[in-house]
Amino acid sequence: MTDKMTPAQRHYVMSRIHGKGTKPELKVRQWLWRHGYRYRLNVKSVPGKPDIVMRRYRTAIFVNGCFWHGHFVHFGVESLGLRVESQLEVESGVLKVDSSQCCKIPQTNREFWVNKIKRNQERDQRNYQMLHDNGWQVIVIWECQLTPKRIEETMLRVELLLNEHFLALHQPKVIPYNVQEMPISIAAEEEHYEKR
Numbered sequence: 001m002t003d004k005m006t007p008a009q010r011h012y013v014m015s016r017i018h019g020k021g022t023k024p025e026l027k028v029r030q031w032l033w034r035h036g037y038r039y040r041l042n043v044k045s046v047p048g049k050p051d052i053v054m055r056r057y058r059t060a061i062f063v064n065g066c067f068w069h070g071h072f073v074h075f076g077v078e079s080l081g082l083r084v085e086s087q088l089e090v091e092s093g094v095l096k097v098d099s100s101q102c103c104k105i106p107q108t109n110r111e112f113w114v115n116k117i118k119r120n121q122e123r124d125q126r127n128y129q130m131l132h133d134n135g136w137q138v139i140v141i142w143e144c145q146l147t148p149k150r151i152e153e154t155m156l157r158v159e160l161l162l163n164e165h166f167l168a169l170h171q172p173k174v175i176p177y178n179v180q181e182m183p184i185s186i187a188a189e190e191e192h193y194e195k196r
């Protein structure tokens with residue numbers, strides 16, 4: 001199996017997981033909670049097991065680690081027309097074929113890492129698409145968007161997306177009053193009458 005990690009690779013993985021301060025997902029949850037938003041975690045009935053599920057807003061939030069999900073790195077994964085990966089970016093989300101600022105792929109065993117991250121991206125896209133097809137809004141928040149400097153701006157954008165989607169969901173169904181209805185039916189009646 002190509003997926004088996006060497007001790008060096010495992011060490012690298014562990015160094016990426018530990019010692020990073022507050023978990024990115026936790027930062028998002030804390031912000032939402034502080035601002036009065038309520039959510040559910042690990043909802044199994046929602047496809048792709050999003051990190052945060054907000055049923056009221058029919059929104060699924062994924063908090064992605066930049067390394068594992070290959071932020072700004074493009075390995076030829078079809079995005080299925082859903083550009084959720086850049087919806088919160090201030091700068092234009094230019095995808096790079098090589099390592100990006102926040103996803104530096106090790107040169108050692110490069111192929112291993114490229115394959116791993118590419119598979120993660122493919123799985124992400126499938127999940128996002130499935131949710132989208134079921135009427136869910138998908139919001140992807142990247143780890144690098146949650147630094148003390150960027151978190152407020154990022155979360156305000158998330159808030160905007162939530163509320164926009166909420167409004168779209170609860171828009172009253174407008175039944176347009178057809179002003180032509182009366183004259184047409186009268187005309188039809190007259191026509192009918194004349195034929196008799």
Ligand SMILES: [Zn+2]
Nearest residue numbers: 066071102144
């Ligand atoms: Zn990033």
